[in-house]
Structure formats: structure tokens, C-alpha cells
Amino acid sequence: MRKIWVWLVKLFGWHFDVPSLEERPELMHCVVAVAPHTSALDFFVGPAVLHSVGVKPRIFIKKEFFNFITRPVLRKMGAVEVDRGNRHNNNVQFAVDYLKSNTDVCMVVTPEATRKPVKRFKRGFYEIALQAGVPIVLGYMDFKTKTAGYGPTIIPSGDFEADCAKMIEFFKPIHPRHPEGWYWKGEC
Numbered sequence: 001m002r003k004i005w006v007w008l009v010k011l012f013g014w015h016f017d018v019p020s021l022e023e024r025p026e027l028m029h030c031v032v033a034v035a036p037h038t039s040a041l042d043f044f045v046g047p048a049v050l051h052s053v054g055v056k057p058r059i060f061i062k063k064e065f066f067n068f069i070t071r072p073v074l075r076k077m078g079a080v081e082v083d084r085g086n087r088h089n090n091n092v093q094f095a096v097d098y099l100k101s102n103t104d105v106c107m108v109v110t111p112e113a114t115r116k117p118v119k120r121f122k123r124g125f126y127e128i129a130l131q132a133g134v135p136i137v138l139g140y141m142d143f144k145t146k147t148a149g150y151g152p153t154i155i156p157s158g159d160f161e162a163d164c165a166k167m168i169e170f171f172k173p174i175h176p177r178h179p180e181g182w183y184w185k186g187e188c
Contacts (some may be wrong), residue, residue, distance in 0.1 A: 002051040005077065009048040016049050017149030026153050027055050029099070030106045031129040033167065034139040035121075037110035041179035045141050046108065047077060057110060058098065060091065064146040078108075087160045092127050099132035108139070111167070121164055130156040138167060144175035 010016075022026060027050070034046050050057040051178065052104065063081045066074060083089045095107050107128060111121035129136045138151035151170045154163055 002077070004069045005044075006048045006052045009045055012144045014045055014048075014148055017147055018053050018054055021053055021055070024137075026135045027053065027106060029103050030135045030137045030153070030166075031095075031099075031125055031132075032057065032108045032120050032137050032139045032142070033111050035111050035126050035171045036111050036174060039143075041077075041177060042110070042141055046139060049139065049150075050106065050108070052141070056105045056137055057106050057108045058095075059135060059152050060095075060110075072174065092124050092131070095128040096131045098140035099128070099134055108136070121167070122145070123160060126156060126163065128158050129173075130158065136163075136167075137160065138170050140171065141177075142175050143177040 032050070034042065043059065048058050049061060058083045059077075059079050061074065061079045063083050066081050068077075082091055095109075098108055099105070109125035109128065111125050126136070136154045136156060138154070139149070140151060141148040152166075154166060157163055
């Protein structure tokens with residue numbers, strides 16, 4: 001099923017800028033921070049990039065996308081239900097524990113945590129990487145060039161503002177599907 005997914009994404013004209021796992025072994029066990037996130041189509045393109053090199057992604061998706069029809073397919077593709085309306089849901093701790101007990105998966109998170117415009121990245125993805133002791137790999141989907149891939153790897157230093165500034169600098173030139181949903185003035 002994953003090979004079919006990759007094939008379909010490429011059929012729609014997407015190109016992958018993906019190094020091999022030998023060149024980027026950290027992809028096997030990391031947090032992939034994907035931005036900008038302005039469209040539900042991001043879910044169909046982004047994981048295909050990881051699947052194309054044999055990585056098992058776990059993607060946080062809000063629970064509203066899951067129903068009796070979509071649940072089996074989404075779970076098969078690596079989706080994990082997230083209850084964003086419950087502040088006591090412990091998503092960060094769940095992800096940290098999952099990464100600590102599964103060394104052959106990566107956790108995919110959108111730093112904005114929504115498709116709506118936001119003024120700063122949420123901190124959850126950073127805390128997951130920091131507490132789990134894994135790197136953050138910057139993932140992108142450029143809808144102008146139809147290119148998706150990986151950018152730099154950031155080792156969380158504990159200084160969120162400084163690390164976030166590096167991430168924003170990388171993501172600034174990326175063209176989202178809905179530019180009006182990508183609000184960035186360089187703040188973390």
C-alpha cells in the first residue's frame with residue numbers, strides 16, 4: 001500500500017528531494033517537523049516522502065479525521081489520533097515514550113499544529129525531540145515547484161528561541177499550497 005501511495009503522489013507531478021538512509025541515518029529515529037502546513041493535502045504528500053526511503057512515520061492527526069471508514073487506512077499509513085481539544089491528553093509524553101521504545105520510527109509533527117495562520121510555532125514538537133533525545137529533521141513540501149524533501153537536521157539545544165529561528169529561516173522560502181495560511185514574521 002505504501003508503494004502505491006508513493007507512486008500516486010509522483011503520478012500527480014511531485015518530485016522528492018530525498019537522500020538515502022545511508023546519507024541521513026537520523027531519519028530512522030527523529031522528529032520530522034514539516035512546515036508550512038496549510039492544506040490537508042500535506043498528509044498525502046509528506047508521508048510519501050518518508051515511505052519512499054523506507055522510514056516508518058507516525059503522524060499526529062486530529063481525531064476529527066478518523067471515522068469508521070478512514071480509521072483503518074489512516075492507521076495503516078502511520079496516523080496517530082490526537083485530541084487537540086483536551087489539554088490533559090499528554091500527547092507530548094505519549095510521543096516521547098513511543099520514540100524511546102521504538103527506535104525505528106520517526107514522529108511527524110507540524111510545528112504550527114493547525115492549517116490556520118499562526119504567529120508562532122507551538123512548542124510540543126520541540127519538547128518531544130528534546131525529551132526523547134532525538135534530532136529534529138526539517139521536512140517541507142513546496143507546492144510551487146512540487147518538490148518535497150528534507151532540510152537540515154537540528155539537534156535541540158534546549159534554547160527553543162535560537163533553534164526555532166534556524167527553522168524559520170529554512171522554511172521562509174517554501175511555497176505552501178495556501179500562502180494566506182502561512183503567516184511568518186520570523187517569530188518563534
